Amino acid sequence: MNYSLRRQRLLEGLEDPSFVLIFSGKAPMRSADEAYEFVVDRNFFYLTGIDRENMALLLSKRNGVCHSVLFIEPYDEMLARWVGGRMREEEAKEISAVDEVRDIRDLDDHLVNLYARGLRQQASFPVYFDLWRQEAEQDRTPGIDYARKLQAKYPQIQVKDIFPALTSLRLVKDEKEITAIRKAIHRTRLGIEAMMRSIRPNQNEMQMEAVFLFSLMQGGCRDVAFHTIAASGERATTLHYSDNDQTMRDGELFLCDLGATESHYCADISRTFPVNGHFSDRQREIYDLVLTVQKKVKDAARPGVSIRDLQKLVIDFYREELPKHGLYKDVSEYYFHGIGHHLGLDTHDVDGGLGLILQPGHVITDEPGLYIRDEGIGIRIEDDLLITEEGSEWLSAEIIKEPEAIEAFMKR
Numbered sequence: 263m264n265y266s267l268r269r270q271r272l273l274e275g276l277e278d279p280s281f282v283l284i285f286s287g288k289a290p291m292r293s294a295d296e297a298y299e300f301v302v303d304r305n306f307f308y309l310t311g312i313d314r315e316n317m318a319l320l321l322s323k324r325n326g327v328c329h330s331v332l333f334i335e336p337y338d339e340m341l342a343r344w345v346g347g348r349m350r351e352e353e354a355k356e357i358s359a360v361d362e363v364r365d366i367r368d369l370d371d372h373l374v375n376l377y378a379r380g381l382r383q384q385a386s387f388p389v390y391f392d393l394w395r396q397e398a399e400q401d402r403t404p405g406i407d408y409a410r411k412l413q414a415k416y417p418q419i420q421v422k423d424i425f426p427a428l429t430s431l432r433l434v435k436d437e438k439e440i441t442a443i444r445k446a447i448h449r450t451r452l453g454i455e456a457m458m459r460s461i462r463p464n465q466n467e468m469q470m471e472a473v474f475l476f477s478l479m480q481g482g483c484r485d486v487a488f489h490t491i492a493a494s495g496e497r498a499t500t501l502h503y504s505d506n507d508q509t510m511r512d513g514e515l516f517l518c519d520l521g522a523t524e525s526h527y528c529a530d531i532s533r534t535f536p537v538n539g540h541f542s543d544r545q546r547e548i549y550d551l552v553l554t555v556q557k558k559v560k561d562a563a564r565p566g567v568s569i570r571d572l573q574k575l576v577i578d579f580y581r582e583e584l585p586k587h588g589l590y591k592d593v594s595e596y597y598f599h600g601i602g603h604h605l606g607l608d609t610h611d612v613d614g615g616l617g618l619i620l621q622p623g624h625v626i627t628d629e630p631g632l633y634i635r636d637e638g639i640g641i642r643i644e645d646d647l648l649i650t651e652e653g654s655e656w657l658s659a660e661i662i663k664e665p666e667a668i669e670a671f672m673k674r
Contacts, residue, residue: 498640
């Protein structure tokens with residue numbers, strides 16, 4: 263990945279002068295002396311390629327000159343004996359290609375000097391932080407905390423949000439990003455096939471989750487894109503069912519929604535197949551409806567349309583077709599989620615809203631479903647689409663989904 267080019271593109275769209283400060287994050291404490299697993303801030307990773315906690319990236323643009331400084335924890339020989347060594351300056355610079363690497367303990371003094379010097383030259387200038395939060399009530403991020411501290415000390419500084427600019431960059435994937443997503447999808451395919459070979463009536467759903475995780479780790483992938491959904495029977499009609507702890511019965515369908523990762527890039531795939539290896543006539547009837555509309559979405563997905571347009575296509579199709587199959591309630595009773603979302607460093611990746619017009623380089627999911635609780639039928643088929651100049655491409659075409667192919671595979 264060309265991280266220096268990404269940083270340059272980000273700064274090109276900002277005022278001159280301006281500064282950007284982004285933190286890698288730090289794992290919160292779990293209990294006693296145990297911390298939760300660290301998850302790197304995706305925007306920090308996007309701009310540096312580094313997956314370590316307690317780091318900060320400072321970008322500056324002054325008089326047309328762009329500069330980058332990475333602040334990291336100093337190497338600690340004793341700590342290295344206990345939990346492994348921190349990243350050394352040379353390694354950090356090699357990975358990220360930043361102009362400078364400094365000690366994280368010098369961050370405050372460095373910024374004080376930088377801002378004081380800047381304010382002597384002009385009355386005000388913008389400093390950008392990542393101010394995004396999913397919910398207003400959630401804990402403040404390091405960026406939000408630091409922005410508050412900075413503005414309290416320098417009221418004349420303009421604190422601005424860099425998240426929208428980063429969203430615009432991250433939406434369009436380059437070839438290396440697409441290659442990483444393809445690798446994640448391939449790993450996911452191997453896991454799904456392992457599940458299809460292993461599934462039997464009277465097994466527990468968690469056994470299928472274990473088969474998937476085992477397959478991933480065998481292939482060198484430790485991280486999943488999100489918590490695996492492994493749902494059978496009526497439980498598959500709950501969109502984000504995650505208990506994965508019930509017995510799978512003969513004659514039921516099994517729905518899995520899951521994904522592997524590659525360098526933090528995510529796959530997001532759903533498949534539905536029979537526990538006993540054979541679709542009943544009714545299951546096949548509903549499955550074919552979902553598969554038909556999924557293909558229609560793929561055909562319609564192209565530059566110039568939005569995810570909202572694709573959602574309308576699905577609802578219009580179901581509104582016409584469902585009554586022909588004995589489903590007379592409103593469409594929302596059987597299909598109650600969106601047709602898809604953007605995919606990338608996050609499973610639900612940054613986006614510009616459902617009305618955003620798709621363009622080449624966008625990667626989205628295509629995931630129609632039907633959920634008939636009183637029949638115990640929950641079906642979702644999800645693939646990942648790359649928007650191209652001409653239309654769209656199945657990135658996950660290698661993962662079987664035609665009912666005949668599924669049954670044939672499961673008979674092996």
